[in-house]
Amino acid sequence: DVQLVESGGGVVQPGGSLKLSCAASGFTFSGSAMHWVRQSSGKGLEWLGRIRSKANSYATHYAASVRDRFTISRDDSMKMVYLHMNSLKTEDTAVYYCTRHYTYYYSVGYIDVWGKGTTVTVSS
């Protein structure tokens, strides 16, 4: 079964940093683009960014709201994707989800699988 498991969430002070991890299993991780999405309590889904596969030069793309503070990386040998968050603000408090971008043949693809999420609280 395709599975994504996030970890690394916790409480951090404003201005601090945190690194979230996502362990993937059950699919060809190296060939898949991966996204991070977050959701503040009682709010909607907010896309944060994407990292593509090695075949696409590990290209990254970020939402404007986090572009200068968040970075996505991956380790294909470990089947892991990471979200590095710097200069955290109270408004970054949210559940953070790791998701897989599924493609087939020459399709554009779509997000099909989500992890259960990890909670980040930014508070003094």
Added chain:
Amino acid sequence: FVLTQPHSVSESPGKTVTISCTRSSGSIATNYVQWYQQRPGSAPIIVIYEDNQRPSGVPDRFSGSIDSSSNSASLTISGLKTDDEADYYCQSYDSYNPVIFGGGTKLTVL
């Protein structure tokens, strides 16, 4: 562009409900639309991909469509069950933004 969904909809068990997702600019037909269901306390799951395709395991009570005249996508759920009560999000993309979510619709089955 922005995807606009109604904040909430409600319907009775056994009935049919349709949730709309209106694209603010550009044609709804240009880029595929996905729909996600999120039950309270759980991660989202995909229920419709590429406008009208249903993943395996999703009941055929769920269907998707697009309407160019209203520039919107729709998720229709027939034979409503109390278990369908959840938040539903539409999602699309464009050349500059790989993922754009609608604001979400809370479905109440009462």
